Amino acid sequence: MEQFFTQFPTVLGALNEGFLQTLRLFIITLVGALPLGLIISFGSMSRFTPLRALTRLVVWVIxxxxxxxxxxIIFYIPGYVLPNGSPWPGGESGRFMASAIAFIINYSCYFSEIYRGGIQSVPIGQQEAGQVLGMTKSQIFFKVTLLQMIKRIVPPMSNEIITLVKDTSLARIISLQEIIWAGYAFLKGSHGYSGLVWPLFFTGVYYLIFNGLLTLFFGWLERKLDYFR
Incomplete structure (x- = not known):
């Protein structure tokens, strides 16, 4: 037990650094994927058949x-096919940039399907009523469709966002030093310690707390949007 308390400050400091990297990747993914997903959903609903088909093909592949x-693929393949080698900067910044792009592309495709389902679930009669009132297409979308869509997509969107928190651990495959990487480093030999298993399992506490806070936030958001009932 005395050895545990000796190790704990060092382990906690390393895990905190890893969690900050995880949090950074999470935030940047949301900032990029939320608006991009909406744009992709427009492409998948487009009346222009080639654009709709291409968009849905990309979403299906991703x-x-x-x-x-x-x-x-995103981290390693460009270095093999581009004449000037890898476009990513060296070190941690390059791994983070590649991870962020991969996560944004991946989650924007998932979000696009949620957006599409939310938009198409709004009754067409409400859009027709907006047209009768002389509203433009943009006014109908932002004042009628979008607000109701947000209410409908909060539960599935919250599920994807909580999944994103856990998926950030996959970035360790390209050696991004997120929280799981930081915990596993003590098993291999880090900060003068080797063979420590408990830091890896302790990372679960960070995920539980973070996802618990997100769950409370989305529960509050759903209650706030109850006025659409």
Whole structure:
């Protein structure tokens, strides 16, 4: 027990650093994927058949292949096919940039399907009523469709966002130093310690707390949007 308390400050400091990297990847993914997903959903609903078909093909490929494989392709393949080598900066910044792009592309495709389902679930009669009132298409979308869509997509969107928190651990496949990587490092030999298993399992506490806070937030958001009932 005395040895545990000796190790704990060092382990906690390393896990905190790893969690900050995880949190950074999570935030940047949301900032990029939420608006991009909406744009992709417009493409998948487009009346222009080639654009709709191409968009749905891309979404099908991204959703149908593992995120871990996409990370490996985005990080390693450009270095083999581009004449000037890998476009990613060296070190941690390059791994983070590749991870962020892979996560944004992946989650924007998942979000696009949620957006599409939310938009198409709003009764067409409400859009027709907006047209009768003389509203433009943009006014109908932002003042009628979008607000109701948000209410409908909160539960599935919250599920995907909580999944995103856990999926950030996949970035360790390209050696991004997120929280799971930081915990596993003590098993291999880090900060003068080797063979420590408990830091890896202790990372679960970070995920539980973070996902618990997100669950409370989305529960509050659903209650706030109850006025659409």
């Amino acid at each position: 959703r149908g292949t593992p995120l871990m494989l996409q990370l490996l």
